[in-house]
Amino acid sequence: MSDAIYDCTAVRLSVTTLKRIWGKLKYDSAPTITTLNALAQFAGYADWKDLTQRLDQPDEPEATEVIAPPGKPPRKSRRLVLGLAGALALAAVLCFFFMSAGEKGRRYNPGQFEFSANKVITEGVPNSVIFNYTARVRPESLFIVQTWDMSRKTLVASNKHQHSAIYYYPGYFKAKLVADGQIVKTHDLWITSGGWLCLLENEPAPVYFKKKECQQNGVVEVNAAMLERHGNLPAGSRVRFFNQREMPGLMNDNFTFETQLKNDFDDGSNACHHTEVLIQCKDDIIFIPLTAKPCVGDLLLYCCGARVESKSADLSGFGCDLTQWTSLRVEAVNKTVTVFVNNRKAYTLTFPNSPTEIVGVQYRFNGAAAVKETRFRSGGKVWEMD
Structure with missing residues (x-):
């Protein structure tokens, strides 16, 4: 189940955590x-809020889905936990069925369907997207999957033609139209950031910081004072920086990426200073973890199909003092990627996936953080992220 949950959500829950949930x-x-x-x-x-609301008030699928960050859980009850346990047991079966139904059940000709999407605004978030679809047949179920996550699918009526969604995060998404478990159409959807975007995870929508507030003198920063202005939020709330833009010709098999970053928030709950740097590609990702040196025993490095975990590899090179400016450099040569932390080699791997274009970068921090001197290089070209 741990593996199945990861495949569907990209979140790794340990066996110990699952045993605790089920009272073992x-x-x-x-x-x-x-x-x-x-x-x-x-x-x-x-998410959890959606589950609790559905269990309290079961209803028809909503016409508009919000692609939103996790928020605070409502009050938990034994009924909700039991309901979740039952739903999970059913989901384990449905997940397998959903992935295999297209092979074992009825097969459709993709020409029987149409699928497209239109952004309401050219760039920036929040951004609404109108999905247009047509089904010339009547499958038993028709879903739109709006992101890479196959578990986040929305049931739509096969005799209708539009579905709308709100995207709160930038990203490159391959939306899918799924009929009876078979992916019949896909559509590339790119939500750009319009330069640097700084936000704070919150529910129902993130808190967006004004560009002139978080970008000054070549430094992108969300400091403690900016967080304190949102007094109803914890000081260690999850902070994210995005920069998604056109960089023609920049491919993930041959490039250099450079940045400096720090995460100096520490109230006792952020002792490890877990930080994530994501180089975002079309239909792929490079995921680089950074942490305090004592916390390198629980890290995951992912690069375009190559996955390395600290439980079976030495990732101690990703340990550093993030309360000070830390330099990160990534060099890719013919799909062999080497990561340097403070000019010391942390790890080298070769990824298996096909090369694809790089579309931007994302940072994830707990609490106050800053980034500067971020750029990509390839073939004599330089893309300054400003």
Whole structure:
């Protein structure tokens, strides 16, 4: 189940965590919101809040889906936990069925369907997208999957033609139209950021910082004072920086990426200073973890199909003092990627996936953080991320 949840949500829940959820291990604390959101998504809901609302008030699928960040969990009850456990057990079966139904059930000709999407604004978030679809046959189920995550699918009526969604995050998404488990159409959807975008995870929508506030003198920063102005949010709330833009000719098999970053928030809850740097590609990702040196025993490095975990590899090179400016450099030569942290080689790997274009970068921090001197290089060209 741990593997199945990861495949559907990209969140790794350990066997120990799952045993605690099902009461196999004694544990007096409540599950974290990250755990609850992952379990709810695996069960077929958008997140934990969506699950609790659906169990309280079952209804028809909504006409508009919000692609939103995880939020604070509502009050938990034994009924909800039991409902989630039952939904998960069913989801484990449905997940297998959903992925295999297209092979074992009725097969459709993609020409029987049409699928497209139109952004309401050219760039920036939030951004609404209108999906247009036509089914010339009547499948038993018709879903639109709006992101890479197959578990986040929305049931639509096969006799209708539009579905709308709100995207709160930039990204390159391959939306899918799925008939009875078979992907019949796909559509590339790129939500750009319009330069640097700084936000704070919150529900129902993230808090966006004004560009002139978070970008000054070549530094992109969300500091403690900016966070304190949102007094109803914890000081260690999840901060994200995005920069998604056109960079023609920049491919992930041959490039150099350079940046400097720091995460100096530390109230005792952020002792590890877990930080993630994502080089975002069309239909792929390079995921680089950074953390305090004592915390390198729980890291995941992912690069275009190559996955490395600290439980089976030495990732100690990704340990550093993130309260100070830390330099990160990524060099790719013919799909062999080497990561340098403070000019020391941290790891080298060769990825298996086909080369694709790079579309931007994303940073994830806990609390106050800053980034500067970020750029891509390839073939004599330089793309300054400003």
